Amino acid sequence: MTGxxxxxxxxxxxxxxxxxxxxxxxxNPSLVTWIDGWVVYPTGDFEQDKxxxxxxxxxxxxxxxxxxxxGFLYMVLGAINFKTLNRMIIPGGIEYGFFQRVxxxxxxxxxx
Numbered sequence: 001m002t003g004x005x006x007x008x009x010x011x012x013x014x015x016x017x018x019x020x021x022x023x024x025x026x027x028n029p030s031l032v033t034w035i036d037g038w039v040v041y042p043t044g045d046f047e048q049d050k051x052x053x054x055x056x057x058x059x060x061x062x063x064x065x066x067x068x069x070x071g072f073l074y075m076v077l078g079a080i081n082f083k084t085l086n087r088m089i090i091p092g093g094i095e096y097g098f099f100q101r102v103x104x105x106x107x108x109x110x111x112x
Contacts, residue, residue: 017059020076037079046093053097061105
């Protein structure tokens with residue numbers, strides 16, 4: 001969803017996971033300009049954050065399957081990478097857990 005060229009009503013994004021945040025149009029807060037695919041708040045406890053990352057990965061995969069939209073996963077992974085490369089975040093436990101869980105599920109899926 002990042003890089004939308006048109007604006008969309010906020011309601012269209014009401015069921016997105018909590019770690020995705022719609023960025024609203026400045027002069028009309030009922031319209032979304034784009035989706036920030038990675039808005040997380042670490043606890044400071046690496047092991048706890050890793051568990052949160054695992055949960056977020058499960059949520060992201062479930063959401064993508066329900067919406068039949070693998071592009072959603074691309075958006076989330078892209079947001080993490082973009083923010084890391086631009087030094088907006090320093091990857092920690094949440095990101096580690098997220099990538100580890102996505103990798104586990106991808107590996108298991110490749111065995112079918």
